[in-house]
Amino acid sequence: xxxxxxxxxxxxxxxxxxxxxxxxxxxxxxxxxxxxxxxxxxxxxxxxxxxxxxxxxxxxxxxxxxxxxxxxxxxxxxxxxxxxxxxxxxxxxxxxxxxxxxxxxxxxxxxxxxxxxxxxxxxxxxxxxxxxxxxxxxxxxx
Numbered sequence: 156x157x158x159x160x161x162x163x164x165x166x167x168x169x170x171x172x173x174x175x176x177x178x179x180x181x182x183x184x185x186x187x188x189x190x191x192x193x194x195x196x197x198x199x200x201x202x203x204x205x206x207x208x209x210x211x212x213x214x215x216x217x218x219x220x221x222x223x224x225x226x227x228x229x230x231x232x233x234x235x236x237x238x239x240x241x242x243x244x245x246x247x248x249x250x251x252x253x254x255x256x257x258x259x260x261x262x263x264x265x266x267x268x269x270x271x272x273x274x275x276x277x278x279x280x281x282x283x284x285x286x287x288x289x290x291x292x293x294x295x296x297x
Contacts, residue, residue, distance in 0.1 A: 159288025163235035164197040166292040170228045180223035186258045187216065190248045193234040193292070194262075200290045203280050211264040214243065218260035228252050229295060236284050242266050242273035244284065 166189075174185035198204040224230060230252050238245040243265050250258040265273045276284075 159286060161236035162197055162201055162284050162287030162290055163233070164193055164200070164290040164292045165231055165233045165294075166193045166196060167294045168192070168230055168232060169295070170224045170226050170230060172226045174224075175226055180225055181257075183218065183220065186218060186220070186250055186260075187262075189230070189232045189250065190234060190246070190260075190262060193232045193248070194246065196293065197234060197287075197290050201283050201287050203283055206277070206280055207266070210267055210269070211244070212267060213262060214265050215263035216260065217262075218258055220258045222252065222255055222257040224250075224252055224257050230257065236287075237261070239276060239281050239284050241275050244276075 168189050170181055170185070174181055174188075176182040195204065195208070198207050230250050233249045233251075235247050236244065237247045243263055246262045246264075248258075248260055248262065249256060266276055268274045
């Protein structure tokens with residue numbers, strides 16, 4: 156595999172009414188859900204979802220919210236692998252609307268064995284995550 160850099164993906168999502176809170180803008184959990192959707196799609200496209208789905212609980216989440224998002228706005232969610240440790244993986248994410256940053260942060264997950272604790276990343280999965288480069292995302296038709 157040629158090293159195209161760490162795996163990364165960009166997906167578009169529409170802010171749904173159910174993604175908003177009583178103040179009329181995005182609920183903070185909506186951003187985290189969009190990030191998880193991007194992660195799953197990345198893992199599916201990289202061919203490692205069978206290894207990771209249901210086996211990567213979050214151990215740390217950090218987010219900064221810089222702009223309000225309203226229902227029906229189209230957002231871009233960019234997710235990239237920042238680091239792969241022995242059993243952990245760190246991602247960086249940004250959510251933007253019309254080129255303006257709305258949220259950014261870090262998500263750290265650990266690979267675990269069913270019914271057990273953390274396990275090391277298999278070498279082929281590590282290589283895929285660190286060298287997968289840009290992965291085809293999902294975008295709404297213009």
